[in-house]
Amino acid sequence: MLHYEPKDLSVPEVHRLLLGGVAPRPIALVSTISIDGIHNLSPFSFFNAFGANPPIVAFSPSRRGRDATLKDTYNNLVATKECVIQAVTHSMVEQVSLASAEYSSDIDEFIKAGLTPIDSDLVKPKRVKESPFQMECKLLEMRSFGNTGASANIAICEVLKFHVTEDLFTNGIIDPVKIDLVARMSGSFYSRATNGVFSLEQPGTKKCIGYDQLPLHIKKSEIYSANDLGKFGHSESIPSLEDVTSYIQKVANEKIDGFEEGLEAFHRYQRLNDYRKMLKTSLMLNENQKIMIELSAKTALANNDIDFAWKAALYVGMIK
Numbered sequence: 001m002l003h004y005e006p007k008d009l010s011v012p013e014v015h016r017l018l019l020g021g022v023a024p025r026p027i028a029l030v031s032t033i034s035i036d037g038i039h040n041l042s043p044f045s046f047f048n049a050f051g052a053n054p055p056i057v058a059f060s061p062s063r064r065g066r067d068a069t070l071k072d073t074y075n076n077l078v079a080t081k082e083c084v085i086q087a088v089t090h091s092m093v094e095q096v097s098l099a100s101a102e103y104s105s106d107i108d109e110f111i112k113a114g115l116t117p118i119d120s121d122l123v124k125p126k127r128v129k130e131s132p133f134q135m136e137c138k139l140l141e142m143r144s145f146g147n148t149g150a151s152a153n154i155a156i157c158e159v160l161k162f163h164v165t166e167d168l169f170t171n172g173i174i175d176p177v178k179i180d181l182v183a184r185m186s187g188s189f190y191s192r193a194t195n196g197v198f199s200l201e202q203p204g205t206k207k208c209i210g211y212d213q214l215p216l217h218i219k220k221s222e223i224y225s226a227n228d229l230g231k232f233g234h235s236e237s238i239p240s241l242e243d244v245t246s247y248i249q250k251v252a253n254e255k256i257d258g259f260e261e262g263l264e265a266f267h268r269y270q271r272l273n274d275y276r277k278m279l280k281t282s283l284m285l286n287e288n289q290k291i292m293i294e295l296s297a298k299t300a301l302a303n304n305d306i307d308f309a310w311k312a313a314l315y316v317g318m319i320k
């Protein structure tokens with residue numbers, strides 16, 4: 001590993017590390033208005049939400065790295081205490097990038113970016129019509145950390161009103177594929193969230209047994225990945241050895257039409273994700289039986305059949 005203390009690095013080096021390791025970052029497209037009534041629009045990826053009651057979001061219009069001057073968004077926000085923050089979707093990302101160009105404070109960046117301003121209900125800054133998720137906000141606090149180039153100014157805001165396009169929802173939640181958000185990574189990289197969307201069981205209030213409670217032979221297996229072990233650890237209990245034995249006997253004795261034995265059949269069942277037949281074939285093999293059974297358990301885990309995975313995995317510990 002490489003080890004750094006910020007005091008030994010230049011500011012751009014520290015900045016680059018943060019951009020690479022704290023990612024992907026959601027992007028706030030922030031609309032403000034100056035005291036002279038000029039509309040401003042700029043993206044900020046040092047941004048997140050921090051609580052729901054009241055709804056709190058924060059972003060950092062930091063000092064310019066080049067000359068430590070304050071950005072228009074900062075000046076407008078401090079002067080007027082209002083902004084609108086919108087989510088950035090893939091369909092608008094080029095225009096959002098355009099809004100980040102350094103235009104002087106008398107330029108309306110809605111016009112420069114070609115995005116459409118629409119009236120807000122509770123604050124003066126405009127909303128961006130093209131974004132399907134908009135938050136009217138008031139500034140609660142501006143916290144500044146330093147007054148040199150790239151120092152943070154954290155704008156802590158309360159959301160006064162949400163505006164969300166109706167057809168974004170599936171089963172009551174904003175559908176990650178429908179909203180199609182983008183996020184900021186290091187250098188010039190962005191990430192399109194839909195390309196990497198997956199779901200994970202949420203522990204919630206479950207009393208998960210945890211990694212430490214996994215039987216040693218499972219933890220030491222070369223077949224299971226760290227994520228497989230994590231999935232086992234999410235269980236609330238482990239099947240009893242009696243349950244395991246009777247289940248394995250049932251699988252071994254059941255008659256399945258067209259069932260084939262042997263290694264070739266095992267690999268075909270593996271390709272088909274048929275972990276039950278994988279297990280049944282494994283039970284008839286003499287060589288590498290433990291590995292084959294563990295592969296059956298792994299396939300069951302990948303298909304979220306955790307009970308089956310446990311029974312196969314525990315059975316391996318019972319084989320002499």
Ligand SMILES: Cc1cc2nc3c(=O)[nH]c(=O)nc-3n(C[C@H](O)[C@H](O)[C@H](O)COP(=O)(O)O)c2cc1C
Pocket residue numbers: 027040041042043044045046047060061062063070071072073074096097099100101102103184
């Ligand atoms: C995707 C993206 C994310 C950005 N994130 C930040 C940020 O978190 N903080 C920041 O100070 N500038 C950030 N910038 C740069 C500002 O958008 C840029 O300095 C802008 O010109 C500021 O405009 P203003 O002076 O009108 O406020 C980002 C730019 C892009 C394209």
